[in-house]
Amino acid sequence: MAVTWVNGVPCDRIAVNDRGLAYGDGLFETIAVVAGRPRLWEAHLDRLRAGCARLQLPEPPAEPLWREARALCRQQPTGHGLLKLLYTRGSGGRGYAPPAEPEGTRILTLHPWPDWPETHWRNGIELFLCQTRLARQPLLAGLKHLNRLEQVLARSEWSDERWAEGLVRDGEGWLIEGTASNLFGVAGETLITPPLDDCGVAGVMRRNIMLLSDELQIPYEVTPVDPNALRGMDEVFVSNSLAGIWPVRGLSDGTVWAAPGPVTRRLQQALCAQGVVPGPGRGEA
Template identity: 45%
Template structure:
């Protein structure tokens, strides 16, 4: 099911700036066990993103009602996607002086990842690099061509994710996930001040770590930091947490165990309605 500004519809004008320029934001939520997980955190990130890109978003209550309508007609666990665009504004990059976000929400089948949460996943390093843009860093904006190109680098179903570096060779994230390293019983995650998406699940893991008195640091990380890690895991709102068991790099394999700290965080993520 798809709703556009609350109405059943599956088309937008060709002139929509989301299509023309990637001028907008999106959120991906898990609908599990009859609940939208971490809804308030997703809405807050949308509002922060709208402020950053100067996109008017006044109809938050309407969005909540539309999400409730969509979920009421969704019987199974699903992926719910929210897209906000700046709407139509004529040809040219200059945004209209007055605009109100166009709301597009849709439901999709929940993907299955057999045993990934327990046995761990295999990842690779991508050749595609992320550019530096502190203005857009952290935002879940519609310009995802770097990730599209990175994900096109492999077609091996045994590889679940690709890790991306920026042009300065710092680790940033996966093509669809955030990265955590465990070293000496501490969590390390890449700083996202120049590139990358500040994921909702990433924030939740950091919150959980703080509540458990587990040190968690955001910092510049390199491939050598990754190779030297005790444990590695990935997060996003749909997968929650994937332990990484194998990294394919330069024709060699690096292996990690599904370690104790990873399992501790994983157990804390089981109930995520709020």
Template identity: 45%
Template sequence: MRVLVDGRGQDLLEVVDRGLQYGDGLFETIRLRDERPCQWQRHLDRLACGAGRLGIPSPDPKSLAAEIADAAHGLDDGVLKLILTRGRGGRGYRPPDSPQPRRILLTYPLPLDPLGSWEEGVSVRYCRTPASINPALAGIKHLNRLDSVLGSREWSDPTIAEGLMLDPSGGVVGGTRTNLFLWDGRRLLTPPVDRSGIAGTRRALTMDLAAQSGLDCVESRLEPADLSLARGLFLTNAIVGIWPVRELAGHSFDLTRLPWSLLDAVRQAAQTPG
């Protein structure tokens, strides 16, 4: 693992940093290939959107790109975690009037996928932990991810790849670290992210490629009953790309019924640098 803090090689962080004190910041988890970030513009756009909503000055894109090139040097396949905090602050919730944001970059090797997930699909369960509803924070990748932390603690079976989280009224939000798509044989359905969940970069990529191929993709409230009647399900995120769902809470799906031409296109685009 390599760590850069504000462009310098170090692994120390001030204890008064508001990211540590209050989770006051954002992060992006980015696939690296050939020493370059994949789908970089989507990540940059989401980071800028989140920074604007939190009132944190966005980093200069050119400077940030140079730091990422430094951090990713020599890593053909890997993962970059970019953290942007509001920086140091005094005691109390009120943020400083003129924040000095801090940038933290961490690189990791690409994790192995022991589940045979692309060819064979993955097994998924439901989480008991509900996903929080907060329209002010929905969609952005803020640092307060305790819903996903608690949800991920609920199982230890290595054959289960992911857990789906519901909102307090029973609507499906998505996985602890993925976005969900339902295929009904004619169109794709995916939960909205205006009240809960994350606007994933691969979610946006999937919706764009579906539109380009003439497939309808609709944001729609989904419940577990809808998922059990689906022709197919798949999950997306920046690192795995796409996971077809083989089984959900004991219900099996026929993977051959998924729109594989779209899934193939998303998988290829998701791991293309640039």
């Protein structure tokens, strides 16, 4: 059962006029908890601050937020779980105009670690190619804002457990990301990921993988990818802050890849060495 704090107090309720509820006026982060500690915390906080600047939200207080996160994570009996941080503009009157002096609402919720099959990490997954398209909106591109209806619609397109994740495109047909992950391909020895200038979420794990690529001297490019280009990739994988890296072995249109490929496995091993996600199937860092 989830444990929830609101503004530093154990509580599972917010005001009905909170703008996060009324308008999706806010941001969120989903953070891996490994061995009782929130991982990649600074990267999550950096993205949250950048989102606050873009949406003109007051920044949440960093020190109290860290203390609350640490205290909440220590309540996870297994030591591994996920911490969801929601930050809204707070309460306001009716209408879109934001309050002149907003008081943000911070919500922290601790959940058990997802019950994913170990094979997702070791042997790879299959992806469903969604028909729902992402709208282009550069003002919101990259942000993990609270408006997730596009992802809800895309995820509703399949129910077969064969597909562990779905791929979404923009209105022009370019591949952008998974419904809850970022997309990577490998062409030769070069790592490739789509740009997120017009839509999509700039994942914290995506950023971490790029930094790891620099350390491992794996060249990477941020370049547009369409379905035909993806089909020609030597390796494909998806990433997020909880799953780390899942190799991709197939697409719902019949495309097949060998998974995991050598670049994918090398990056997976680097993530294990970082201790930012539990080891697959063992609940260990």
